[in-house]
Amino acid sequence: MSSEWPLWEVFIRGQHGLNHRHVGSLHAPDAELAIRHARDVYTRRNEGVSIWVVKSGDITASSPSEKGPLFEPSNSKVYRHPTFYDIPDEVGHM
Amino acid sequence: MYAQMVKSEATNDDPEMLAAFQARIDAGEKIEPKDWMPEGYRKTLIRQIGQHAHSEIVGQLPEGNWITRAPTLERKAILLAKVQDEAGHGLYLYCAAETLGISRDEMTEALLSGKMKYSSIFNYPTLNWADIGAVGWLVDGAAIMNQVPLQRTSFGPYSRAMIRICKEESFHQRQGYDIMMKMAQGTPEQKAMAQDALNRFWYPSLMMFGPSDKDSVHSAQSMAWKIKINTNDELRQKFVDQTVPQAEYLGLSIPDPALKWNEEKGGYDYSQPDWSEFHDVLKGNGPCNTDRMEARQQAWEDGAWFREALMAHAKKAAARRASANVAAE
Numbered sequence: 469m470s471s472e473w474p475l476w477e478v479f480i481r482g483q484h485g486l487n488h489r490h491v492g493s494l495h496a497p498d499a500e501l502a503i504r505h506a507r508d509v510y511t512r513r514n515e516g517v518s519i520w521v522v523k524s525g526d527i528t529a530s531s532p533s534e535k536g537p538l539f540e541p542s543n544s545k546v547y548r549h550p551t552f553y554d555i556p557d558e559v560g561h562m
Numbered sequence: 563m564y565a566q567m568v569k570s571e572a573t574n575d576d577p578e579m580l581a582a583f584q585a586r587i588d589a590g591e592k593i594e595p596k597d598w599m600p601e602g603y604r605k606t607l608i609r610q611i612g613q614h615a616h617s618e619i620v621g622q623l624p625e626g627n628w629i630t631r632a633p634t635l636e637r638k639a640i641l642l643a644k645v646q647d648e649a650g651h652g653l654y655l656y657c658a659a660e661t662l663g664i665s666r667d668e669m670t671e672a673l674l675s676g677k678m679k680y681s682s683i684f685n686y687p688t689l690n691w692a693d694i695g696a697v698g699w700l701v702d703g704a705a706i707m708n709q710v711p712l713q714r715t716s717f718g719p720y721s722r723a724m725i726r727i728c729k730e731e732s733f734h735q736r737q738g739y740d741i742m743m744k745m746a747q748g749t750p751e752q753k754a755m756a757q758d759a760l761n762r763f764w765y766p767s768l769m770m771f772g773p774s775d776k777d778s779v780h781s782a783q784s785m786a787w788k789i790k791i792n793t794n795d796e797l798r799q800k801f802v803d804q805t806v807p808q809a810e811y812l813g814l815s816i817p818d819p820a821l822k823w824n825e826e827k828g829g830y831d832y833s834q835p836d837w838s839e840f841h842d843v844l845k846g847n848g849p850c851n852t853d854r855m856e857a858r859q860q861a862w863e864d865g866a867w868f869r870e871a872l873m874a875h876a877k878k879a880a881a882r883r884a885s886a887n888v889a890a891e
Binding site: 493513531 | 873
């Protein structure tokens with residue numbers, strides 16, 4: 469029997485109410501121990517107020533070779549950015 | 563450094579793909595695990611990151627040795643925190659290497675069989691409390707010198723691990739210097755201990771950067787791939803220039819009669835360490851090679867039943883949950 473513990477990805481919400489952010493990965497036999505290990509490995513200096521762990525194998529990722537077709541469509545839509553519009557100075561801050 | 567004399571692997575990839583890959587690196591893009599990469603890039607990185615990770619783990623041994631004998635409760639808590647950090651740094655790095663397609667167990671087994679190396683510095687003993695000060699000040703100081711530029715390395719997971727490590731590492735050097743200050747300002751006997759520790763750790767610390775790489779083909783390839791950012795000699799010079807005034811402040815002298823400020827180059831001239839000693843230590847003949855490997859071997863064997871038991875428990879619990887779900891449906 470292979471006893472190598474599965475890999476987990478660790479996400480931590482920092483002090484300031486931002487989103488949980490990916491900080492790294494670790495090995496653990498189950499979810500409960502993954503949280504405990506994450507506490508020791510990734511929050512030794514009070515970095516977080518909440519931890520998520522997810523088995524690495526359960527993550528579906530976009531493929532680098534599809535980067536073009538996947539992200540291209542938003543490239544041409546400059547009107548989605550506020551800087552696309554010229555607003556006269558007299559109008560004031562908008 | 564923590565990764566010394568990492569040989570780069572030959573690569574037999576399509577020249578067009580190689581050129582495109584090099585262009586990405588030259589443009590400062592980060593390479594991520596699922597991106598195409600030359601086989602040599604992958605293998606060299608596994609070797610380098612693996613060696614770096616092993617160094618963090620083996621590096622716990624010379625300091626862990628003094629946790630129970632620290633002179634005060636505060637020093638003991640600090641040293642415990644530092645050694646725990648080293649374990650964490652090893653784990654960040656193992657994970658970065660694993661994204662390249664090698665497993666944790668494979669790396670551990672390669673270390674235990676002697677196929678993978680760790681830094682020569684950890685084969686020197688820590689004989690007394692002053693050595694713990696010297697290790698923090700000099701060994702961690704040299705490590706930082708190498709790791710700061712590696713934050714900009716081209717491989718994303720390695721770079722991110724380095725950023726985390728550097729954030730945590732400066733406490734390590736400062737606590738070491740703090741010990742040295744206390745000893746250097748203490749009784750004449752304590753000051754003599756601090757000087758003795760500096761005498762013994764100076765040249766092994768200079769060896770950490772590895773031999774001069776001005777003629778090395780491996781270094782040139784690694785630098786082109788941004789796996790290595792500075793030459794060994796550049797980093798060693800920087801380390802000497804930074805450390806000499808710190809020793810002067812302590813009232814200690816660097817054990818090198820040839821050490822002299824060179825106005826023209828804006829740095830110190832200094833003596834090279836004994837490189838035959840370095841190669842001998844790498845071959846396994848340092849004062850502590852056998853102890854270090856025995857300790858790692860024993861930890862691996864003693865932990866086997868525990869790793870297996872937790873895995874068996876996790877599998878059983880998962881099976882119980884699955885059958886409970888079926889029953890509920």
